[in-house]
Amino acid sequence: MSLNRPTDQRRWRGAVLCLVLIAATLGVYIQVLRFDFVLYDDPQFVTKSDLVRGGLTAQGIAGAFSGQGADYWRPISFLSHMLDSDLSRMFAPAPGIGAPEHPPELNPAVHHATSVVFHLVNTVLLFGLLHAMTGAMWRSVMVAALFALHPLRVESVVWVTERKDVLSMFFSLLAIRAYVAYARRPSIARYVLVAVLFAFGLMSKPMVVTLPLVFLLLDYWPLERLGSIPTGLRLLVEKLPLLLLSAACGVFTYVVQKDIGAAAGSDLIPLHLRVANALLSYVRYLGKAFWPADLTVYYPHMTLPGAAPWSGAGIVGAAGLLAVVTLAVLLARRHRYAPVGWFWYLGTLAPIIGVIQVGSQAMADRYTYVPMVGFYILLVWAAADLIERCPLKTPVFRAVAATVAVAILAALAIGSWRQARVWRDSVTLFENAVRIHPGDPRMRTNLGFAHQYAGRYDEAYTHYARAVELVPDFGLAYQYWGTGLMAQNEPEQASNRFRQALRHLPNSAVSHRELGRALGKMNRLDEAVEHFEAAIRIDPGDADAFTGLGIACRRLDRLDEAVRNLRRAVKIDPRHARAQQELGGLLFNRADSDAAINEALTHYRRALEVDPNHALTHRNVGVCLMELGRIDEAIGALRRSLQLNPDMSDARLELEKAMKMKISDGGASSSPGRRTPGAGEAP
């Protein structure tokens, strides 16, 4: 077992190398502080997540640990996003940094900065860890530099949602460090620390389930604890508690992903194609490690249109190549780093290689964040061995080797810098994806949606049309097209698009719900109700559908049903402002007691917690308060509504009445007779 305590001189040299690594990595990633969020998972997990935007509160922490709003259980990554929201509030966006339209808790610069800091820390930790384990400073720094500067890392660092990657690596490296300390002097306390840090890694992203196997590899080299078969068995038994933790986490994640439909790919894609894709992906990742070109956020699965071409011969070739390399590293007994690096790569990539398919991608750059470390170890140690064995061990030769190494790192840094620019905003991200896979309708549709989000509807429709030209049954493009037309207040055309979407996606709750909204706008309320009900049948947790149904029922004068559906909506999502406003209005209109008015008032106030600048709701709060005889408060609410919308004439009238009431009886309670809160908008 080699664990090295650096001398003072080596310590200083190590510190300088750390600074160089940090400076180079910052040089690549400093630009991301000017980047925006992207419309790809960021809305779901960050920008529109109430949990994240609420910051670190007791309720939020409980929500993160109960898996609220998560695709799988990863509370630590949610806590990290929540802390970012608090930090964002502290640092208001400076001019030119961060999109000004974002609320204070969503300053993208802060969210990006945290990911970059974690990547920097990971780089330094990796260097320190390898150096401490092997004593080989230059090899360790080369592995850390490859890790820090390779363009394959960009996705994990620049994509805010992928905080889980940098976090899981961070805790994995800490766990490895703790394991090294345990291996040096085993004790239960040290083992507990390893287990705790490993559990934190799993709670960041479960893909690190194979970390106990990495510990076994490290036992072989460089810790050299593995000598004979009985020792190996003992070391395997030693890892059992950690393996049990991995198994529990793996099963739990798979079940949750299956429940939410993310693991549906395993049912849709036959096993032999998943295995074929896995073999190809193992080799393609290596290809991208050597030549990191055409990197994109989405690589369509081989079974989908627009995917990279493949053939049976290619798959056999990939399997053969993997087998040959595996055999070679197994035979290279004198070079213990070889099997360790290779099996680190194969093993840590295994959970996400696609045999259990999650999502519709063939592979993803982000998946290489942890596994590639193994491959870099193999590569760097092998290259260094070759150089050392070279008969030309002259200073000139060494200088040439060092220059080549620096040139490779410089090229990688430039590549990463260019690749990071792709992530500047959603349009640049999806344009890059479309450039690399022009036949893929999904990214074409996303590009259209990015334009639509920016208000460029015509460009968006061009991309939707192109997507359905590429794949005529791609229903998602019709659905997005319909939402664009709805935003432009073209309900009739929108309803046609939603019907086309439903032809190809008959079980799309969103298409049913949006068609319901379009029909509501066209006053075809009975049909609207049918589609809202269909949406609810498919997704009983859709608060928007319940709200739409409630509003449609209200307009059909089916008030009991309306109240019932709106109550369901606010139960599912208490922060649904529209549902709270509508429910408040309905309850107020039917109120026959102060208690009922108070209930209406409660819903209005909940709506204002979410949307504090909604003038009509302030006006309605004022009317409720007048009914309750709380004239001073009513005046305050009505004044606020007029501040927000000075043209609101009925609020002005109510305010005048309230002022008169205050003057006439000093604000004593006297019911002014039932008023009607502002009518809701059409669904």
Add this chain to the structure above:
Amino acid sequence: MSLPTYCLVLGVVELLFALPMLVRPRQAAKWFLDLKNNDPIVRIVSAPFLIMGILVLSQDATVGFHLAGLARLLVWLICVKSLILCWWPLKHARFAEKFLTGLLTQYLVGAVGAAWGLFFLLAAVVL
């Protein structure tokens, strides 16, 4: 970040460390010192507490002889301690080694930690 949330987090963490020190002082102290000698972990565990403490104090940093004021005083102390742990973890570990050798001091550290933890939990509930 609000003061009650910080108090809640800190209260739970303090009790997690302090209660074992009261129940099994020797083993807990051994584990604690082991952890303290692992400087990257000490730095990394301390940094979030420093950041969260700054977030709390950035809203209101005043101290006083009422519950919130006392809680904020302790937050100041935690921030200073976290800064020391981030910057000089090994010096702190050496200091802790001297301090945590006797059974009496181990009990004392456990009792003080538990008192702090309970105070923070009380503050989290009341504030």
